[in-house]
Amino acid sequence: LEPLSMGAIGGAVAMGMYFKEYTYCRFSECCDDRSIPARIHELERSLESTLIGQHIVKQHIVPALKAHIASSDKSRKPLVISFHGQPGTGKNFVADQIANALYLKGSKSNYVTKYLGQADFPNESQVGSYKAKINLEVRQTLRSCPRSLFIFDEVDKMPSGVFDALTSLVDYNAFVDGTDNTKAIFIFLSNTAGSHIAGHLGSMMKNGRLREDTRLSDFEPLLRKAAYNMDGGMKKTTMIESLVIDHFIPFLPMEKAHVIKCLEAEFVRWFRDPTQPKAQEIIEDIINSSISYDRTHSLFAISGCKTLEKKVAMAIH
Numbered sequence: 001l002e003p004l005s006m007g008a009i010g011g012a013v014a015m016g017m018y019f020k021e022y023t024y025c026r027f028s029e030c031c032d033d034r035s036i037p038a039r040i041h042e043l044e045r046s047l048e049s050t051l052i053g054q055h056i057v058k059q060h061i062v063p064a065l066k067a068h069i070a071s072s073d074k075s076r077k078p079l080v081i082s083f084h085g086q087p088g089t090g091k092n093f094v095a096d097q098i099a100n101a102l103y104l105k106g107s108k109s110n111y112v113t114k115y116l117g118q119a120d121f122p123n124e125s126q127v128g129s130y131k132a133k134i135n136l137e138v139r140q141t142l143r144s145c146p147r148s149l150f151i152f153d154e155v156d157k158m159p160s161g162v163f164d165a166l167t168s169l170v171d172y173n174a175f176v177d178g179t180d181n182t183k184a185i186f187i188f189l190s191n192t193a194g195s196h197i198a199g200h201l202g203s204m205m206k207n208g209r210l211r212e213d214t215r216l217s218d219f220e221p222l223l224r225k226a227a228y229n230m231d232g233g234m235k236k237t238t239m240i241e242s243l244v245i246d247h248f249i250p251f252l253p254m255e256k257a258h259v260i261k262c263l264e265a266e267f268v269r270w271f272r273d274p275t276q277p278k279a280q281e282i283i284e285d286i287i288n289s290s291i292s293y294d295r296t297h298s299l300f301a302i303s304g305c306k307t308l309e310k311k312v313a314m315a316i317h
């Protein structure tokens with residue numbers, strides 16, 4: 001090419017970049033600070049005011065995200081977190097809040113991908129093609145934005161081995177065929193070890209320990225072991241063997257007092273005052289008629305705060 005036309009091309013590229021940064025990206029989602037504001041303080045505030053009964057989650061999630069984001073230039077691997085707990089303890093609730101705080105468009109962002117174990121990976125016989133699918137999609141998303149968030153829900157309902165494909169994507173490999181994985185965040189949600197968490201917490205409480213005094217270290221070894229051995233997506237995967245999961249976070253089972261708080265929060269969501277006698281009556285009725293507790297300790301609500309939304313809606317209308 002003639003030097004003149006090279007100059008013209010360079011000019012056009014510069015114009016294009018200028019246009020993208022100052023015009024297009026001001027209105028549409030781009031992989032930049034405007035679209036990914038990473039509002040950690042907002043996350044901290046919203047968890048503090050909305051998350052019930054999960055002191056360990058509150059203690060560890062914000063510092064883990066803060067450290068990963070603050071050190072993003074020096075990061076050598078993505079942040080990988082695994083949430084464990086019984087249904088209705090807040091795993092999706094927290095994952096959604098993380099997406100909403102980090103991305104302007106929240107869970108609807110193009111850089112937030114959510115997979116559902118049962119719906120997206122239903123067949124044991126197709127593990128091979130699922131692995132290829134995850135591998136391809138994760139790489140594609142990372143290429144369009146290294147600061148992507150991947151949420152894998154119902155990990156325990158995925159056929160085992162699916163995650164072997166992910167190990168190389170989340171491991172210490174700053175660049176996988178030119179794909180930057182070091183700024184990404186992976187969150188895995190499962191019921192795995194939920195009953196073990198409940199059993200262990202129940203025993204500690206029986207021995208006089210306060211729920212709020214329990215620590216991550218009380219549960220972490222149990223979670224690590226359970227994730228490796230239990231049926232589901234992580235069973236005996238290289239992902240556990242190669243220690244790429246940075247944090248195992250236990251979601252504690254909900255007690256009656258927590259379920260009552262969840263019911264009160266539902267009333268507030270409907271702009272109703274939960275302290276009104278009528279509301280208190282409905283709450284008491286739901287607690288007495290539709291909450292069942294675990295058999296061992298008779299302390300923990302089996303379905304946590306799940307399904308309360310519909311029950312409150314029904315009672316109000």
Ligand SMILES: Nc1ncnc2c1ncn2[C@@H]1O[C@H](COP(=O)(O)OP(=O)(O)OP(=O)(O)O)[C@@H](O)[C@H]1O
Pocket residue numbers: 050051052053054085086087088089090091092093094190191262304305306307
């Ligand atoms: N710890 C909690 N604090 C406040 N609200 C909660 C909590 N846990 C659950 N909820 C309420 O219950 C709803 C359902 O909970 P969520 O979907 O987070 O459960 P989950 O732990 O992901 O369950 P599953 O394992 O079945 O997917 C939430 O949208 C929220 O309204």
